[in-house]
Amino acid sequence: EIVLTQSPGTLSLSPGEGATLSCRASQSVSSNYLTWYQQKPGQAPRLLIYGASSRAPGVPDRFSGSGSGTDFTLTISRLEPEDFAVYHCQQYVSTPLTFGGGTKVEIK
């Protein structure tokens, strides 16, 4: 089982600031089958990034993903009010599919 560890657990930032979220895998995620979701309170997750770096349709270009192997990063260049949420990474290369514990981006 591939264990995903997200850090930090909580990120306190102000609108307009940049955010850098980390997702580290216990073993290499081949073909970069790593995705990021955004989840707001009371809502289902929303696909943001797939294949480690490809934005899903409709996702603003202030969101970008990078990384390979065991280290992946989600970067939000300038936080908008609607970006304050929980972000989850997930690997889809092998069963069981696994998620990280999530990073909460909160307003400072």
Place this chain on the structure above:
Amino acid sequence: EVQLLESGGGLVQPGGSLRLSCAASGFSFSAYPLSWVRQAPGKGLEWVSAINGGGTSTYFADSVKGRFTISRDNSKNMLFLQMNSLRVEDTAVYYCAKKNNGYSPFDSWGQGTLVTVSS
């Protein structure tokens, strides 16, 4: 537009059973693999089970293996999760989620249905 609508959640005692349903629309249902993903209150996401488009292959997390069964009715565009021998730790919001193929992320999610296991 893809729509996934879960139902069947509720309060059940430990050891009890519950059957969740997910009604799908807006896509060619039988062509896509589907999963159930759950989220305990205040916790992260946990994949529970998956089924291929034809319904011939199923997969389960170790935490539910032997207790949960996944199935689908492609004639009615419905996905199901039969949950038996429920435990307190099964308490969660259960989402159905769609993938494009075996090696793709979940591109569509339902709104979830809450299952509470408590005496």
